[in-house]
Amino acid sequence: MGRYNPKDAEPKWQARWTEAGAFEAKADANKEKYYVLEMFPYPSGRIHIGHVRNYAMGDVIARYKKACGFNVLHPMGWDAFGMPAENAAMQTGSHPATWTYSNIDIMRGQLKQMGLSIDWSREFATCDPEYYQHQQKMFLDFWEAGFAYRKESSVNWDPVDQTVLANEQVIDGKGWRSGAVVERRKLSQWFLKITDEAEDLLEALDDGRLEGWPDNVRLMQRNWIGKSKGLAMQFRFADATAPDGFEDGIEIFTTRPDTLYGASFIAIAPDHPLAAHFAQNDPALADFIIDCLKLGTSEEAIEKAEKRGYKLPLETGHPFDDRRLPIYVANFVLMQYGTGAIFGCPSGDQRDLDFARKYGLPVPPVVLPPDADPASFTIEDDAYVGPGTIFNSGFLNGLSTDDAIAAAIAKIEDMGLGQGVTQYRLRDWGVSRQRYWGCPIPAIHCEKCGIVPVPAKDLPVKLPEEADFSVPGNPLERHPTWKHVDCPACGGKARRETDTFDTFVDSSWYFARFAAPADDKPIEKAAADYWMPVDQYIGGIEHAILHLLYARYFTRMMKACGYSSVDEPFENLFTQGMVVHAVYKDVDGNWIFPEDVAEPTEEERTVFREKFLPLVQAEIYCAQETNELVLAHQIPHPDQSVRIELENTFGVSGHIGRASPISLSPESQNWLCTSANDKQRQMFESDVVPVVRYPIEKMSKSKKNVVSPEAIAETYGADAARWFMLSDSPPERDVEWTDSGVEGAWKLINRIWDAVSPAAGLLKAVDLSKSGGDDADKELRQMTHATIAGVTDDIDNFRFNKAIARIYEFMNALKKHGSAGDWARAEALGALTQLAAPFTPHLAEECWETLGGEGLVCDAPWPKADPALLKKDSVVLGVQVNGKRRGELEVAADADNAAVEQAALSDEAVKRHIDGKTVRKVVVVPGRIVNIVAT
RNA sequence: GCGGACGUGGCGGAACCGGUAGACGCAACAGACUUAAAAUCUGUCGGGAGCAAUCCCGUGGGGGUUCGAGUCCCCCCGUCCGCACCA
Numbered sequence A: 001m002g003r004y005n006p007k008d009a010e011p012k013w014q015a016r017w018t019e020a021g022a023f024e025a026k027a028d029a030n031k032e033k034y035y036v037l038e039m040f041p042y043p044s045g046r047i048h049i050g051h052v053r054n055y056a057m058g059d060v061i062a063r064y065k066k067a068c069g070f071n072v073l074h075p076m077g078w079d080a081f082g083m084p085a086e087n088a089a090m091q092t093g094s095h096p097a098t099w100t101y102s103n104i105d106i107m108r109g110q111l112k113q114m115g116l117s118i119d120w121s122r123e124f125a126t127c128d129p130e131y132y133q134h135q136q137k138m139f140l141d142f143w144e145a146g147f148a149y150r151k152e153s154s155v156n157w158d159p160v161d162q163t164v165l166a167n168e169q170v171i172d173g174k175g176w177r178s179g180a181v182v183e184r185r186k187l188s189q190w191f192l193k194i195t196d197e198a199e200d201l202l203e204a205l206d207d208g209r210l211e212g213w214p215d216n217v218r219l220m221q222r223n224w225i226g227k228s229k230g231l232a233m234q235f236r237f238a239d240a241t242a243p244d245g246f247e248d249g250i251e252i253f254t255t256r257p258d259t260l261y262g263a264s265f266i267a268i269a270p271d272h273p274l275a276a277h278f279a280q281n282d283p284a285l286a287d288f289i290i291d292c293l294k295l296g297t298s299e300e301a302i303e304k305a306e307k308r309g310y311k312l313p314l315e316t317g318h319p320f321d322d323r324r325l326p327i328y329v330a331n332f333v334l335m336q337y338g339t340g341a342i343f344g345c346p347s348g349d350q351r352d353l354d355f356a357r358k359y360g361l362p363v364p365p366v367v368l369p370p371d372a373d374p375a376s377f378t379i380e381d382d383a384y385v386g387p388g389t390i391f392n393s394g395f396l397n398g399l400s401t402d403d404a405i406a407a408a409i410a411k412i413e414d415m416g417l418g419q420g421v422t423q424y425r426l427r428d429w430g431v432s433r434q435r436y437w438g439c440p441i442p443a444i445h446c447e448k449c450g451i452v453p454v455p456a457k458d459l460p461v462k463l464p465e466e467a468d469f470s471v472p473g474n475p476l477e478r479h480p481t482w483k484h485v486d487c488p489a490c491g492g493k494a495r496r497e498t499d500t501f502d503t504f505v506d507s508s509w510y511f512a513r514f515a516a517p518a519d520d521k522p523i524e525k526a527a528a529d530y531w532m533p534v535d536q537y538i539g540g541i542e543h544a545i546l547h548l549l550y551a552r553y554f555t556r557m558m559k560a561c562g563y564s565s566v567d568e569p570f571e572n573l574f575t576q577g578m579v580v581h582a583v584y585k586d587v588d589g590n591w592i593f594p595e596d597v598a599e600p601t602e603e604e605r606t607v608f609r610e611k612f613l614p615l616v617q618a619e620i621y622c623a624q625e626t627n628e629l630v631l632a633h634q635i636p637h638p639d640q641s642v643r644i645e646l647e648n649t650f651g652v653s654g655h656i657g658r659a660s661p662i663s664l665s666p667e668s669q670n671w672l673c674t675s676a677n678d679k680q681r682q683m684f685e686s687d688v689v690p691v692v693r694y695p696i697e698k699m700s701k702s703k704k705n706v707v708s709p710e711a712i713a714e715t716y717g718a719d720a721a722r723w724f725m726l727s728d729s730p731p732e733r734d735v736e737w738t739d740s741g742v743e744g745a746w747k748l749i750n751r752i753w754d755a756v757s758p759a760a761g762l763l764k765a766v767d768l769s770k771s772g773g774d775d776a777d778k779e780l781r782q783m784t785h786a787t788i789a790g791v792t793d794d795i796d797n798f799r800f801n802k803a804i805a806r807i808y809e810f811m812n813a814l815k816k817h818g819s820a821g822d823w824a825r826a827e828a829l830g831a832l833t834q835l836a837a838p839f840t841p842h843l844a845e846e847c848w849e850t851l852g853g854e855g856l857v858c859d860a861p862w863p864k865a866d867p868a869l870l871k872k873d874s875v876v877l878g879v880q881v882n883g884k885r886r887g888e889l890e891v892a893a894d895a896d897n898a899a900v901e902q903a904a905l906s907d908e909a910v911k912r913h914i915d916g917k918t919v920r921k922v923v924v925v926p927g928r929i930v931n932i933v934a935t
Numbered sequence B: 001g002c003g004g005a006c007g008u009g010g011c012g013g014a015a016c017c018g019g020u021a022g023a024c025g026c027a028a029c030a031g032a033c034u035u036a037a038a039a040u041c042u043g044u045c046g047g048g049a050g051c052a053a054u055c056c057c058g059u060g061g062g063g064g065u066u067c068g069a070g071u072c073c074c075c076c077c078g079u080c081c082g083c084a085c086c087a
Helices: A006-020 A049-067 A083-092 A096-113 A129-144 A194-206 A215-225 A257-262 A273-279 A283-293 A299-304 A350-358 A401-414 A525-531 A546-560 A602-618 A640-650 A678-684 A698-702 A709-716 A718-727 A739-759 A775-796 A800-816 A822-836 A841-851 A897-905 A908-914
Strands: A033-038 A071-073 A148-158 A163-165 A183-192 A228-235 A250-254 A265-268 A309-317 A324-330 A341-344 A418-423 A443-446 A450-453 A484-486 A493-496 A534-540 A570-576 A583-586 A620-623 A628-631 A671-673 A689-694 A874-881 A884-892 A919-925 A929-934
Touching: A006 A718, A006 A841, A033 A049, A033 A525, A049 A071, A049 A534, A049 A570, A049 A718, A049 A775, A083 A096, A096 A709, A129 A148, A129 A450, A129 A546, A183 A283, A194 A215, A194 A546, A215 A546, A228 A257, A228 A401, A250 A265, A250 A341, A250 A418, A257 A401, A265 A350, A273 A283, A273 A309, A273 A324, A283 A309, A283 A324, A341 A350, A401 A418, A546 A570, A709 A718, A709 A739, A718 A739, A718 A800, A718 A841, A739 A800, A739 A822, A739 A841, A775 A800, A775 A822, A800 A822, A822 A841, A874 A897, A874 A908, A884 A897, A884 A908, A897 A908, A897 A919, A897 A929, A908 A929
Parallel strands: A033 A071, A033 A534, A265 A324, A534 A570, A874 A929
Antiparallel strands: A148 A163, A148 A183, A228 A250, A228 A418, A265 A341, A309 A324, A443 A450, A443 A493, A484 A493, A583 A689, A620 A628, A671 A689, A874 A884, A919 A929
C-alpha cells in the first residue's frame, strides 16, 4: 500500500471535477436549489489563511448540500474596487487596474489550489466595466424612483494634501500622510434614502423574515437603526432675546421628556446654525468650533473626546417653570442626530453629569430609584439611568418613568411647543467618494440644466485608463479631459460627476448578479427568482452592520424597481470568527506579508544592531514644537501601536508621535523582511530590511504563526490545510494558526488512507443495498451510524470542529474493530469516506475510487443513519450525594425511576456518603443523573 | 464613550434545555519497533494530599438562585468586533 500523495492526487481530482463539470450550476425548476455564498474577498494580494477558513466552511456546506440532493450554486467573485489599489498606485506607480487584476490572478490560482467546489464560470470582479455598468443602470433607476438625492455632508479634509480622508486615514486627528490636523469640511454629495426603509428593515429583524440570522447580528442591527420614540420641542429664549432667524427658540430632541424638570442646560452641536450665528461676532467661539471640528467625522473620536462646551450669551426659559437654562455649544452633540440640540439632564445621563460637574451646573435629581429615600437621594458621581418614580417634577411627580414620558409629551403638545416623534439613529447612506478606483456615478453637472442623469444608452461611464496618481487627491477631478462632456439635455458644455460610489454599493447586489453573471440586464429575473435568496451566507462578524444592512436595503430598492422579487437577500447567515496572527509593517508603515518575514538569526541580529540601527536612528530628529522624538519619514505614523513598536524595536528613547507615556515591552524583537523594495534596499544597503511586528493578540507573541496557505498546501496538501482550519476552533470564534496543528491534520489524512487502502475494492465486494453484517459487528455498526447522525447534525449546525472530533473518534473505533466482517467494514469505510468528503474532498475521492465506490464521491448521495442502530441498550448515570459526584451506575436505557433510585441507594460509595444521615430527597433525571439529598 | 460578543488544563477546544467538567486534537512524558533518527504503535497526562481505596480544590474575580451552576441572575476585571469614507 502506497503512501497518500496529495501532490499527485489533488491536481488530479481537481481536473476530474472540472472535466465532469461537477460544480457548474444550472437552473433547474425540478430540483430544489441551494445557494451558498461566502462574502467575496478583496483582492489584496494573496490568500490569507482566514480566507481558507471562510471558504472551507462554505465549501463544506456546498458539498454537503449537493450530496443531500440540492441543486447547489456556489460562485466566487472579487470585491475589487477600493483604496488599497489607489494607495499602491501612489506608492509604486502601477495602475490600480493592473495591480488589482494581477492580484486577482494570483488569488484565483490559490483558491483553485484549495479544491473548492466553486462554479468558476460565474466569476466576475466589481471593477469590470461589464459589472459596474449595470450598477450605473440601477442607480439611474433608483435616482428616477426618488431613492437618491444630494445633500451637504461633512468629510475629513486634509488641508496639506488637499484631499478627503477616510476615517481610518485620520490618526489622532491628523492626516496619515501629511500629519496635518484634519478639518471637518462640507461637501455636496450623493445619498441613498435608506431611512425610508428604516421601519421595514427593523421589522424584518423580528417578524420571521430573518429567522436564520444569529441573534447578536439582529440585535446589533436593531440598535444601529435605533428607533426611539421621543419629543421634539422648542425651548424659547428668555427675555425675548431671540437672534434673527431663531425666533422659535431652539428645537431639541429627547427620548426622556420625563426628566424635563431635571434640565440644567441646553447643548447644541458645533455645526448647529445657532453656533455659526454667534461665531460671526465671537472669535473665541469661532476658534472653539474649529477646534471641535478638528476631531474629524468619526463618531468614535467625538464620543471619546473630553466633553467641552462654550457658553453662549443667551439663555432659554423652561417650559414648565420659571427657570433659565444656559446654552452651550458642546463637542459631544451630533448635528446629524435628532435636531442637533439637546437639553442636558445631569442626574439622568452620565455625559450630561460629567458636563454639569465640569461647568458647575446644578444637578437636580428627578428619577427616584425603586428603593431610594426621596429625602436623602442625591446624585454623586454616577447618573441614574434606570426606571423609577418621578419626583421634584411638578405635575409629573409620582408617575413611573414610562407614564411620565407620555404625560410630558401630551403637555408639551398642549402648549404648542412640540410633538412626540419617532426618531431613527440610522442616517441616509452617503455613497459619494472622491476617489478614482470606484464605479463612476453616472451624473452630469450642467450649469443650465442642473444635475442630469447620464442617458442609459451612454453607459457604461468608464473610468479613464490614464490617470495621475503621483499626488494625493482625486485623479478624476484633475484629469485633463475625462470630466468634460456635453450636457445630454441641452448639448452645452457640462462636466461629469467625479465622485465614485462607495464600495459598499458594489457589494450590495453582487449576490444577485451571480444568478446570471453574463446577462445584458443587471439582473436576469428568471435566474434570480430561481436562485435567490442566498440560502447560506457566510462572512465575518465585522460586517454585521454596514454591509449586511446596505445589502438588505439594496434588495428592497431592487424589488421596488422590478429587478428582483425577494424581500431579503440572505435566508441564513453565519458569521465566522477571524484567523488572527501577527501583523507586520515595514519602516514606511506598509503592510508586509507574513511569509516574507522571518525571525533573524543571531548573526543577522548583530548585523541589524550594528548596521541598521544607526541608519534608522539617523532618521530621528526632535520635533521642534513638542520636543518629542519623531521618526522623520514617519510623521506621524498611521498606527500608534506601530509607533510604539518602532520605538521598542529601534531603541529610541522618549516619545514618538503624540505625547503619551510609552511602556517598553521586553519581548520586542527585531524582525526581518526578505522582500525589500528599491527604496529600502538603497536605504539599508541590503536585501533584508527590518520590519515591525506587532501581535493582534498578546498571547500570540511567543508563537511564530506566520503562515501562507500556499506553503501549507505545498507541504501537506490543500486537504490538510482545510481540515486543520476547521478542526480545532468553533467556526464563530477567532482562531490562531499554529504549525503543529496542521501536522496533526496531515497525520489524520494518512490514518484515513491507511485505513482505507488495504480495503481496496471492498465496496464492490459486498452489497450494501442488502442487509448484512454480523451481530458480532453490531458495536461497529452502531458507531458508524452514530457518527453519520452526529456529523450530519454538526454540519447542519455549523459545528465543524465537533464533526471533525467525531471523525477522529470514529477512526479510533475503526481501529478497535479492525477484525470486523467485510460487510460492516465496507459500511464503515464507505461512510467514513463520505463524511470526510466535504472536509477533505481530494482524499475522499482517492478513497472512494480505491474502495470501488460508484462515480465521484462528490456526486454520491449523503449517507443516512439507521434509527434502529442509534438506540442504546444501557446508559451510565452519575450518582451524586448532595450535588457531588460519588459514583456511577449502569442501568437499562428504559429503566424506571424507582428502580434507578433503588440501585443508586444501594451503591457502595453512595452508602458510605449517606451513612448516618437522613435521605431527604432523591432527584432522578432519566438518562442523566441521580442526586441524593441527605443531611 | 456607545453597541455586540467572548473568557474552561501547558495549548486549541468539548460539555445538548441547569444534570458525571476536560470529549477530540496538539504539545509533553514513558515504553515498543529501529544500528540510529523520522514515521508508526501502546500508555500517562487539571492542581493538591495519600502506599492505596479515596478525599479536597478547580471553568477570569466576587456575590446570588437551585437538590445540582462552566451554563441562569447581579457586580467587577480582561480581550476582541463595530461605530456610518478600511473592506
